[in-house]
Amino acid sequence: MADLILILISTVLVNNFVLVRFLGLCPFMGVSRNLEAAFGMSLATAFVLTLSSSVSYLIHQYLLLPLDLAYLRTISFILVIAACVQLTEIMVRRQSPLLHQVLGIYIPLIATNCAVLGVALLNIQQAENFVESLFYGLGASMGFALVLVLFAGIRGRLDAADVPLPFRGTAIAFVAAGIMSLAFLGFSGMARL
Amino acid sequence: MEFQRLDAPYVAPRDSVPVLMRKVLYALVPAVMAHVWFFGPGLVLNILVAALFCAGGEALMMQLRGRKALPALSDYSALITAVLIAFALPPLTPWWVTATASLFGIVVAKHLFGGIGFNVFNPAMAGYVAVLVAFPVHLNFWIPPSMGDLDYQALNIFQSMTFTLTGTLPDGMTFDAISRATPLDTVKSGLNTMHTFQEIHANPMMGDFGGVGWEWVSNFVAIGGFWLLSQKVIRWHIPVGVLAGMLIPAGIMSFLQAGVHPSPGFYLFSGGVMLGAFFVATDPVTAATSTKGRLVYGLGIGLFIYCIRRWGSYADGVAFSILLMNMAVPAIDYLTKPRIVGHLKHERETA
Numbered sequence: 001m002a003d004l005i006l007i008l009i010s011t012v013l014v015n016n017f018v019l020v021r022f023l024g025l026c027p028f029m030g031v032s033r034n035l036e037a038a039f040g041m042s043l044a045t046a047f048v049l050t051l052s053s054s055v056s057y058l059i060h061q062y063l064l065l066p067l068d069l070a071y072l073r074t075i076s077f078i079l080v081i082a083a084c085v086q087l088t089e090i091m092v093r094r095q096s097p098l099l100h101q102v103l104g105i106y107i108p109l110i111a112t113n114c115a116v117l118g119v120a121l122l123n124i125q126q127a128e129n130f131v132e133s134l135f136y137g138l139g140a141s142m143g144f145a146l147v148l149v150l151f152a153g154i155r156g157r158l159d160a161a162d163v164p165l166p167f168r169g170t171a172i173a174f175v176a177a178g179i180m181s182l183a184f185l186g187f188s189g190m191a192r193l
Numbered sequence: 194m195e196f197q198r199l200d201a202p203y204v205a206p207r208d209s210v211p212v213l214m215r216k217v218l219y220a221l222v223p224a225v226m227a228h229v230w231f232f233g234p235g236l237v238l239n240i241l242v243a244a245l246f247c248a249g250g251e252a253l254m255m256q257l258r259g260r261k262a263l264p265a266l267s268d269y270s271a272l273i274t275a276v277l278i279a280f281a282l283p284p285l286t287p288w289w290v291t292a293t294a295s296l297f298g299i300v301v302a303k304h305l306f307g308g309i310g311f312n313v314f315n316p317a318m319a320g321y322v323a324v325l326v327a328f329p330v331h332l333n334f335w336i337p338p339s340m341g342d343l344d345y346q347a348l349n350i351f352q353s354m355t356f357t358l359t360g361t362l363p364d365g366m367t368f369d370a371i372s373r374a375t376p377l378d379t380v381k382s383g384l385n386t387m388h389t390f391q392e393i394h395a396n397p398m399m400g401d402f403g404g405v406g407w408e409w410v411s412n413f414v415a416i417g418g419f420w421l422l423s424q425k426v427i428r429w430h431i432p433v434g435v436l437a438g439m440l441i442p443a444g445i446m447s448f449l450q451a452g453v454h455p456s457p458g459f460y461l462f463s464g465g466v467m468l469g470a471f472f473v474a475t476d477p478v479t480a481a482t483s484t485k486g487r488l489v490y491g492l493g494i495g496l497f498i499y500c501i502r503r504w505g506s507y508a509d510g511v512a513f514s515i516l517l518m519n520m521a522v523p524a525i526d527y528l529t530k531p532r533i534v535g536h537l538k539h540e541r542e543t544a
Contacts (some may be wrong), residue, residue, distance in 0.1 A: 035527075057403065153523030161307035179314050182319070183520060184517075185322075188507070
């Protein structure tokens with residue numbers, strides 16, 4: 001139990017995938033313009049991330065390693081992620097057309113989120129069993145959702161600010177993201193995996 | 194004859210920005226005096242360097258934006274940033290470290306975001322954290338307090354000045370001879386090497402609670418803070434939130450395992466927690482605005498301070514915690530919107 005909590009603290013705060021490992025910066029910048037979109041994107045990414053990281057752990061452990069095919073892991077994980085994203089899209093469209101309308105274009109975008117592949121690849125080194133890999137994916141997606149929603153709030157405030165002309169828009173968003181990343185360094189050393 | 198016409202409100206505002214900022218500066222005077230009494234003239238030199246570069250950065254940015262520099266300089270907000278940066282840095286800091294912190298705080302964290310009133314992050318803390326991450330070695334030269342029963346070599350004012358300007362010590366003096374680990378550092382490394390908190394705290398440099406000298410500086414910071422409270426410059430929610438957020442987990446943990454977890458009294462009177470609670474977290478621009486939001490904001494800062502001090506790799510977490518909660522302020526404000534007068538609780542969404 002303590003191990004699982006440690007994995008969550010480590011992936012959400014100490015090794016946050018966006019602000020400490022700098023993965024998944026494209027949706028972090030692209031979908032943080034308003035709060036609703038950021039929230040929807042976090043939910044969809046959380047689902048895909050958790051699913052794909054645990055499935056790719058199973059594939060690595062029970063298919064690639066026994067057959068001595070570990071060199072195929074990148075390409076097979078890409079396949080797993082694409083399948084998970086497609087599955088999510090089909091399921092959401094069938095089960096809840098309303099949610100599909102809200103999330104619409106964000107779902108295919110998840111396939112190109114480098115954090116998803118990054119988590120799947122790091123996961124097989126860090127996690128020791130299936131439950132740990134599940135928590136690793138869950139923590140990574142919670143960390144992604146946390147900073148994405150907070151950042152969307154900050155950007156909402158920046159839109160109303162008297163920012164100097166050369167820094168309006170994306171430029172000041174990157175400056176803010178940089179200071180957020182500085183602040184997250186405060187967590188360093190709290191949980192070592 | 195023309196009558197003077199006024200629009201509502203008819204009561205002249207009691208305080209303007211410069212008046213409030215001047216009061217904050219007055220409230221810092223006792224703390225500066227206590228710091229100089231215990232740790233020598235280094236703080237005053239830091240304040241001078243930081244004030245020069247903060248005011249310079251402010252004037253430069255106003256100039257670049259084609260605005261008048263004088264009104265921005267005369268609201269004293271850059272001076273407060275300077276004093277807070279100087280307090281956060283060790284008394285012996287080379288001038289270029291202080292200058293980097295000041296310029297990062299004023300130019301990047303304040304003026305790129307639109308200047309006073311628009312900055313998302315506290316400029317002083319952003320500047321301090323930037324140099325803490327960039328030049329960790331130069332932020333290690335903490336000197337021991339000048340108390341009779343501790344053997345120490347103090348620098349006189351000229352030697353301090355030489356160090357600030359050139360970064361060199363007088364002949365025959367080394368850093369090992371004049372610098373000491375701070376109480377927070379001592380406790381952290383002691384706990385990491387399997388000593389109990391009581392063993393570490395038996396050291397005479399630990400004083401009664403938070404370390405000789407440090408606890409008195411904290412007391413004088415608190416005196417200034419109480420004066421600000423009585424002047425209604427700040428409200429009680431944030432300082433109480435910060436202190437409670439740190440003391441409650443510290444109390445519970447040290448009650449459960451007194452040897453492994455430092456006492457709440459030690460955490461309360463050491464490091465920068467008093468300064469953070471009364472002077473930095475209460476910055477009206479970067480703090481949460483609703484009453485409930487202020488409490489949440491303060492509690493969050495206190496909890497992060499405790500976690501970083503106890504489990505993080507940095508000795509003190511005040512600056513990091515304040516930046517972390519600054520980040521959450523838009524979300525806190527959004528979630529703690531007060532009820533609009535005349536609306537019932539469940540009508541908030543439609544309001």
